[in-house]
Amino acid sequence: MQNPHPVLIATLFSRIKEASENGKKITLILGNPEPETYIPLAQLINYFKVDCSKVHLFAMDEWADQDGNIAPETYQSGFAHSMLKYFVYQIDPKLRMPMANVNYPTNKNISYYSDMITDCGEGGADICSSSPGWTGHMAFIDPVPEFLGNKEILTSLDDEYFDQKAKIVKLHPLTVAQNSLHGVFGQSGYIADVPPCAATIGPYDVKNARERIEVHALLTNCTFSSWQRMTSRLVLHGPVTPYVPSSMLQLMKTQVYVSEELAAPFDCWEQVGY
DSSP, X not given: OOOSHHHHHHHHHHHHXXXXXXXXXXXXXXXXXXXXXXXXXHHHHHHTTOOOTTEEEEESEEEEOTTOOBOOTTOTTOHHHHHHHHTGGGSOTTTSOOGGGEEOOOTTTGGGHHHHHHHHTTSSOSEEEEOOOTTOOBTTBOSSHHHHOSOSSXXXXXXXXXXXXXXXXXXXXXXXXXXXXXXXXXXXXXXXXXXXXXXXXXXXXXXXXXXXXXXXXXXXXXXXXXXXXXXXXXXXXSOOBTTBGGGGGGGSOOEEEEOHXXXXXXXXXXXXXX
């Protein structure tokens, strides 16, 4: 489609509004940073005066240093920082979810973070919203030894790969390179500023979610350039393999929205540089 983001915003808003109207709890696993999604989502919540008291949020990942220390919410480039600043605190305090409902990985909870999601969602999250990284990762489920296992091809949700829960991992070099092009790190290839490790949900949490939404629409600062263009093809049409982690979605009922820009063909452009 031309622009998947309004559809993602509308989907999240409609699910939250429906749950609120029915007096039901809703558990969301959300990717970050996504101010372009969460600011308008909060504005819709405020405009329609949607009670979020039963909304439970789980950030799907967070940065960590080389010693496995997970970044605090005060870290400006962090995911918890972004989710709080651009979503939670944008919601009218009279409508906002209690802070006890807002969860993100910490050194204290990472060993049972997946269990927190499972317990809160009574079996799993209601929605897991994601977008693939350059390695094809979901959250920071990277193709690294901490996740790869012994199977190159995944054929069933019964594979041991899907038993893996939240953990701290050493990031793939491509993931570090990718994030050096992100705004929070200056979009300038400053790889030394990108943390080398991260805390992340596991395939277990993705599998257990009742609804999965993935958006493939990332462009480098609104240009044609996008490492996600090739990654999208591998995720959606390549083999289902731990070496392209988001390809796991081929085994699950999932809504994947691909922008026209990401679906655009590409070729050898001899007279075009970077």
